[in-house]
Amino acid sequence: MANPNGRPVELHIPSRIGYEKIAMGTAASVARLMGFPEDRIEDLKTAISEACINAIEHGNKLNENLSVGVKLAACGDSLEVKVLDNGTGIASKPAKPDIDRKMHGEEDPRGMGMFLIQSLVDEAEWVNDTNGEGSYVRLVIKLDKEAD
């Protein structure tokens, strides 16, 4: 049942908040088939949730005529997930959230999505649009065989 040939699993979700759950569930299924432990699967689900929400809200501007693409590819001991949208990408990575500044009203309480993505997966890369085909974030989680 695992993806022995490394062919990607691909889905397209509407740009509507809530549909990120479909991507989360699909990624969880693939990761489970690959043998990832449940705690890493939960990490991946949250990272994908945040990536999809960013794509829906910021990339596709909640335009339900646009979809968010999610591509999952198993490669050896790694699972790579790309979340694609029609936006131009990010201008710069936001600073690490500062809870003290948020609590004192000096920083927006929101804006933690990218930080969570980077913290929960092994690799995270944001790629901006260069040829009018949209931008994407690439996430990778790795099976840690040494942890067995």
Place this chain on the structure above:
Amino acid sequence: MQTETKANIDQISDGNHGRITVLRFSGDISSTSRNAVVGSYAGIDKSLPVLLDFTKVDYINSSGIALVIQILMEASKLGQKVAAFGLTPHFQKVFTMVGIVKYAAIFPDESSAAASVAGSATS
């Protein structure tokens, strides 16, 4: 696709003669949960400590966490003690990552959370 956030307001004894408010959330906590999360907090007695019960919460994203932070901001201004319980191990980790534990301790269950805030009423 999202499970609506519901919030119930409860009061429990602190084991002595005091009371503790418990905000019991269920469903998803996301950007659409403002009324349930911040709105329910707005209606409670701010002189009592408050527990945030996440036992029946299925899914929290960063927008939902931002709403929790807004509760903590208001509570902090008022000197109101807040504790949380019922989070899954994953979301305990996420709450710790974003620093919420600095302003609201996280406990595995209601009794330990209640014990941490007992006797901290501000009136």
